[in-house]
Amino acid sequence: MVDQTLARRNLDQRLAPLRNNGGLVRPPHGWVRAIREALGMTTTQLARRLGVSPSRAVRLQQDEAEDAITLRKLRETAAALDCTLVY
Numbered sequence: 001m002v003d004q005t006l007a008r009r010n011l012d013q014r015l016a017p018l019r020n021n022g023g024l025v026r027p028p029h030g031w032v033r034a035i036r037e038a039l040g041m042t043t044t045q046l047a048r049r050l051g052v053s054p055s056r057a058v059r060l061q062q063d064e065a066e067d068a069i070t071l072r073k074l075r076e077t078a079a080a081l082d083c084t085l086v087y
Contacts, residue, residue, distance in 0.1 A: 030065030032074075035081050049080035 027034040036046050047057035060077060063069040069077075071087060078085040 026065075028065075030061055032064045032077055032081070033061045035083060036061075039081065041081070046077075046080060050076065 036043070043057050043061070044054045047054040050057060050060070052060070060069065060073065064074060064077070071085075075085045
């Protein structure tokens with residue numbers, strides 16, 4: 001029990017800076033779209049990298065903004081944006 005309590009305290013300390021998203025607020029249209037636009041990438045270019053249609057890429061961005069995306073798809077999308085998903 002003592003080991004679990006100590007482990008829990010250590011984990012709480014390590015995660016403290018990440019509480020409340022580390023002070024980050026999700027952009028109104030979601031992170032995927034914000035990162036894509038910051039990279040100067042079009043939706044069509046993202047779609048091509050993902051191997052999907054442009055309309056599917058648009059839907060994927062909407063899903064992410066609405067918390068309706070799977071971790072797998074989010075990880076794939078991050079890779080297509082040359083990013084690493086941190087979960």
